[in-house]
Amino acid sequence: xxxxxxxxxxxxxxxxxxxxxxxxxxxxxxxxxxxxxxxxxxxxxxxxxxxxxxxxxxxxxxxxxxxxxxxxxxxxxxxxxxxxxxxxxxxxxxxxxxxxxxxxxxxxxxxxxxxxxxxxxxxxxxxxxxxxxxxxxxxxxxxxxxxxxxxxxxxxxxxxxxxxxxxxxxxxxxxxxxxxxxxxxxxxxxxxxxxxxxxxxxxxxxxxxxxxxxxxxxxxxxxxxxxxxxxxxxxxxxxxxxxxxxxxxxxxxxxxxxxxxxxxxxxxxxxxxxxxxxxxxxxxxxxxxxxxxxxxxxxxxxxxxxxxxxxxxxxxxxxxxxxxxxxxxxxxxxxxxxxxxxxxxxxxxxxxxxxxxxxxxxxxxxxxxxxxxxxxxxxxxxxxxxxxxxxxxxxxxxxxxxxxxxxxxxxxxxxxxxxxxxxxxxxxxxxxxxxxxxxxxxxxxxxxxxxxxxxxxxxxxxxxxxxxxxxxxxxxxxxxxxxxxxxxxxxxxxxxxxxxxxxxxxxxxxxxxxxxxxxxxxxxxxxxxxxxxxxxxxxxxxxxxxxxxxxxxxxxxxxxxxxxxxxxxxxxxxxxxxxxxxxxxxxxxxxxxxxxxxxxxxxxxxxxxxxxxxxxxxxxxxxxxxxxxxxxxxxxxxxxxxxxxxxxxxxxxxxxxxxxxxxxxxxxxx
Numbered sequence: 001x002x003x004x005x006x007x008x009x010x011x012x013x014x015x016x017x018x019x020x021x022x023x024x025x026x027x028x029x030x031x032x033x034x035x036x037x038x039x040x041x042x043x044x045x046x047x048x049x050x051x052x053x054x055x056x057x058x059x060x061x062x063x064x065x066x067x068x069x070x071x072x073x074x075x076x077x078x079x080x081x082x083x084x085x086x087x088x089x090x091x092x093x094x095x096x097x098x099x100x101x102x103x104x105x106x107x108x109x110x111x112x113x114x115x116x117x118x119x120x121x122x123x124x125x126x127x128x129x130x131x132x133x134x135x136x137x138x139x140x141x142x143x144x145x146x147x148x149x150x151x152x153x154x155x156x157x158x159x160x161x162x163x164x165x166x167x168x169x170x171x172x173x174x175x176x177x178x179x180x181x182x183x184x185x186x187x188x189x190x191x192x193x194x195x196x197x198x199x200x201x202x203x204x205x206x207x208x209x210x211x212x213x214x215x216x217x218x219x220x221x222x223x224x225x226x227x228x229x230x231x232x233x234x235x236x237x238x239x240x241x242x243x244x245x246x247x248x249x250x251x252x253x254x255x256x257x258x259x260x261x262x263x264x265x266x267x268x269x270x271x272x273x274x275x276x277x278x279x280x281x282x283x284x285x286x287x288x289x290x291x292x293x294x295x296x297x298x299x300x301x302x303x304x305x306x307x308x309x310x311x312x313x314x315x316x317x318x319x320x321x322x323x324x325x326x327x328x329x330x331x332x333x334x335x336x337x338x339x340x341x342x343x344x345x346x347x348x349x350x351x352x353x354x355x356x357x358x359x360x361x362x363x364x365x366x367x368x369x370x371x372x373x374x375x376x377x378x379x380x381x382x383x384x385x386x387x388x389x390x391x392x393x394x395x396x397x398x399x400x401x402x403x404x405x406x407x408x409x410x411x412x413x414x415x416x417x418x419x420x421x422x423x424x425x426x427x428x429x430x431x432x433x434x435x436x437x438x439x440x441x442x443x444x445x446x447x448x449x450x451x452x453x454x455x456x457x458x459x460x461x462x463x464x465x466x467x468x469x470x471x472x473x474x475x476x477x478x479x480x481x482x483x484x485x486x487x488x489x490x491x492x493x494x495x496x497x498x499x500x501x502x503x504x505x506x507x508x509x510x511x512x513x514x515x516x517x518x519x520x521x522x523x524x525x526x527x528x529x530x531x532x533x534x535x536x537x538x539x540x541x542x543x544x545x546x547x548x549x550x551x552x553x554x555x556x557x558x559x560x561x562x563x564x565x566x567x568x569x570x571x572x573x574x575x576x577x578x579x580x581x582x583x584x585x586x587x588x589x590x591x592x593x594x595x596x597x598x599x600x601x602x603x604x605x606x607x608x609x610x611x612x613x614x615x616x617x618x619x620x621x622x623x624x625x626x627x628x629x630x631x632x633x634x635x636x637x638x639x640x641x642x643x644x645x646x647x648x649x650x651x652x653x654x655x656x657x658x659x660x661x662x663x664x665x666x667x668x669x670x
Contacts, residue, residue, distance in 0.1 A: 048358050048395035051405030052425015052441030053141035054475060054492050054526070056080075058134040061541070062580070065591060065623065068173050068181050068665055071131070072123035075154070077578055077593050077621070079136060080526050080547035083123065084571055085651040088177075088658050089206050089237040089267060092124040096151030097139055097494060098522040098551030098572050100502075102450055105142055105149035108156045109259055111294050111311035111344045112146060116368035116385065119148075119450035125265050125288060126156070129171075129183045129200050130243045133157035138526070139494055140443035140471040143423045146364070147389060147411050148447045150467065150496065158259060160194040160247035161187065168670040175640075175663035178205030192250065198243040206235040208658035211648055214273040230273065232656060234283060237267035253300045261292045272654035283330065289316040294344075304351025311344040336380075338372035362391040370451050381455040388412040403427040405441075411448070419446040419468045440474040445496065453502055453514045461514040469498035475526075485533035495523040501553075517555040520569070524549040539584040546577040553604065564604035571614075571652070573597045587628065593621040602653045617649035634669040 056079055066074045072092035076083040081104070082095040093101035102119030105112060114121050135155050142149030161167075166188045173181035180203055187196040212230040219226060241263030248256045269284035294311035321334035343366065350360040366387040373380035393407040405425040411418035425441035446468040454462050475492030501520040507513045525548045532541040551569045555562065568574065575598035582591045600614045601607075625638035640663040649657050 046403065046427060046429060046435060046437060048397050048403045048405060049144075049360075049393075051395060051403035051427045052423075052439055052473075053144070053405075054138035054439070054473065054490075054494075055141065056136040056138070056528070058136075059543075060133075061582070062543075063128060063131060063134065065582075066128050067667075068171060068183065068663070069128050070124050071126035071128060071134075071156075074128055074134075075123060077595055077619075078543070078580065079578075080138075080545055080549075080576065081136070081152075081154075082549075082573060082576060082597070083651070085124075085655075085657065087232065087235060087270070087652075087655045088208065089124060089204060089235065090269065090655070091122050093120050094123060094151075094154075095572055096149075097496070097526075098524065098549040098569065099151030099496075103148070103150040103447060105146055105153040106156070107145060107153065108261065108292060109158055109294050109311075110296065110309050110346065111292070111313070112342070112366075113292060113313060115315060116340055116342055117338060117370050117372065117450065117452045119452075122288070125239065125263065125290075127183075127200055127202070127239070127241070129185075130158070130198055130241075130261065131156050132159045132161075138492070139473055139496065140423055140441055140445055141425075143407055143409055143421055143443060143445075144393070147409055147418065147421060150445050150447050150469075150471075150498065158196075158243070158245055160189075160245070160257070161196070162191075162194060162247075165189075169667065171665060171667040173663055173665045175204075176661035177208050177658070178203075179663065180204070181665075189247070192248065194245075194247040196243075196245040199241070201238075201240040203238040204236060206232060206237060208232045208661065210273075210656040210659065212273050212656075213648075214654055215276060230656075232270055232658070234268045235270040237265070239263065239265040255298045255300075256296070258295045259293065261290070263290045264288070265290075273656055274654050283320075283322045285320050287316075287318045290314070304349065307346070307348040309344075309346040309348075311342075313340075313342045313344070315340040332376055334374060335376050336372070336374045338370065341369045343367045356396060358393075358395040360391075360393040360395075362389075364389040364391070368451070372456075379457045381457050381460070383451045383455050385451065386414055401429045401432075411446075413448050418448055418466060419444065421446055435477070435479040437477045438474075439477060439492075440472075442472045443470070445469055445471050445498070447502075449502055449514070456514075458509070458511045459504065459507075459513045464502060464514060465500040465516050467498055467500050467502055467516075469496060471496040485531070487531045489527075489529045491525065491527045493523075493525050495521070497521055517553065519554040520551065521554055522549070522551040537585055541582040542580070544577070544579040546575075548575060550574060563607075567604060567606040568601060570602055570604060571600050573600050587626055589623075589625050589627075591623040591625075593619075593623075595619040597651075600651075612653055614650050614653065617647055618645075619647065619649075620644040632670055636665075636667045636669075638665040638667075639663075640665065 058078060062078055072083045072085060075081045075094065083092050084095060085092045094104045096104040106114055106121045136152060137144065138152045142153035145153055169185040171183040182201045184199045189195055209229055209231050211227050213227050216225040216227050244260045246258045265288040267286055269286060291314040294309060296307065296309040299306045317338045319334060319336040320332060322330040323333050325331045345365045346362060348360065348362040352358050368385040371382045389409060389411045391409045395405045397403050403426065407423040409421045421444045423441060423443035428438040430436045430438055446466050448466045449464040452460065453464055454460050473492060473494040475490060477490040479488040498520045499518065500516040502514060503517055504512045504514050528545040530543045549572060551572045553564050553567055553569060555565060577596045579594040580591065583589065596618045598616050602612045602614060622641045622644050623638055625636060628635040641660065643658065643660045646660040648659065651657065
């Protein structure tokens with residue numbers, strides 16, 4: 001289905017939740033109603049609602065610098081989240097604190113966009129262009145928004161931009177491997193209404209060369225192995241989409257918003273590098289069609305805030321595999337189609353009591369409907385799920401030195417109670433002046449099996465138990481300002497002990513099955529450092545981070561011959577780090593990005609002698625640019641050099657990544 005056909009598809013926005021609640025309170029100032037953008041300062045890191053939480057907020061300047069990339073590239077380069085990338089333009093999933101892809105919850109303007117089938121999200125399909133704000137909650141901190149985020153949660157925000165007037169932005173990019181990008185944004189509005197429209201189109205032949213380390217020939221004279229130069233054929237992709245936003249302030253204290261995001265993505269999937277057959281004997285292609293809409297009403301008054309939100313998501317995923325059969329031509333062996341719909345409703349009320357306690361109560365009622373069918377094999381399944389979540393939080397500040405945060409969440413899945421999940425967090429200001437804060441939390445965590453885990457044919461297991469366990473975390477956070485210079489740093493230690501971890505394993509029946517393993521222990525450390533300032537006419541900015549992540553299988557030790565016991569889970573690096581340096585002089589700027597990852601194992605035994613382990617790699621990117629101003633027109637040109645030193649690397653076995661490549665970007669703003 002093409003994007004112009006999507007407009008004709010109907011979608012439902014239902015306010016299924018109309019509940020009247022009252023909360024008697026005092027102390028919330030009228031200024032809680034936002035009229036103009038507010039700059040976040042160091043004092044805002046010591047807030048009751050953040051007590052004990054580890055949060056990462058992506059700087060707006062970083063978002064601007066990555067505006068023509070995907071969210072997978074942004075997260076990989078600027079956070080501690082490891083992105084498991086199947087190749088440029090291909091599937092990209094996240095491992096947050098050593099957990100599985102389904103353990104990272106992703107929200108767009110308050111509604112979950114994780115697929116109800118697999119429970120994960122493909123980050124390569126989310127363009128940075130549609131993001132105004134991005135923040136991450138690490139580990140159990142994600143309980144503030146929803147359950148299931150054992151690793152953490154990622155939040156994508158769109159904002160009205162009140163007071164900015166009419167605007168126009170256009171970006172044109174051209175790059176290696178037949179890559180073209182086009183982005184357009186229009187915005188208009190006055191004091192009470194604001195409308196923003198964003199359009200984008202990306203396409204690429206994506207036929208980059210690589211040295212195929214999986215295939216070799218033997219030199220008969222020397223006995224040495226020679227690896228051929230290969231091409232990433234049948235890997236083209238195209239994406240186009242629309243984001244439409246409408247904001248309205250009919251009366252003081254009232255904000256209504258309606259946002260729609262539609263996207264069509266098509267791509268072909270290349271052969272693995274281990275394949276040695278004819279180049280065109282089989283073809284794999286995939287089409288993703290997404291519709292997402294969310295409506296929201298917020299009402300602010302002296303006693304607090306009332307919020308009602310309703311969203312609807314529809315995902316159509318079609319996968320086709322054609323094999324070349326002599327005499328018959330290309331014959332379909334897989335024609336898989338799946339439709340996934342979700343209706344998501346939230347009612348939230350918050351306020352402050354006379355005793356200084358902040359309280360928040362939330363009711364979420366969600367419905368999911370999935371149909372999956374392969375018309376060649378006749379296999380598939382249909383499933384429905386109803387989820388209800390009750391959330392309550394109480395927070396308090398004591399003498400401007402201590403914040404306490406108690407959160408309680410109880411989920412019902414198809415009327416069955418999921419494990420109760422409490423959270424207790426604290427912030428302790430160690431210095432009376434300045435911001436040196438000791439943080440910590442302890443929480444229960446759980447994740448309910450996704451629909452594929454339960455019902456996929458073949459291999460689904462309806463007897464799976466929910467993953468559950470406990471998480472503990474502690475850390476220090478520091479921020480310092482002086483004469484235009486800013487320094488901030490943090491360090492966190494975390495440990496999650498999880499029972500009934502869900503994993504897909506090969507079975508004696510000849511296919512993979514979903515099973516619970518007894519225990520997984522995920523623990524480690526995250527550090528970060530940022531500083532910025534000005535020296536004469538030079539503006540500088542530095543950000544850096546390092547993560548040590550151990551995610552170890554402690555399944556049943558009595559199983560004889562289990563070589564995976566006590567070993568790191570597959571595809572999770574123990575060490576990872578990133579660094580960004582940005583220098584600006586007048587209208588010129590240069591940005592250097594560095595990333596490093598330790599080796600990853602692709603087998604649960606972690607056997608270092610096997611050839612299928614993935615070696616460590618270092619990534620280096622460079623951006624050179626200049627800004628021009630002509631009247632009201634701002635023009636920015638950038639030359640981006642990716643993989644500066646032409647590193648040969650993989651993040652997924654048999655799926656090569658590109659060597660050095662280039663991208664030229666021109667952006668016009670009015």
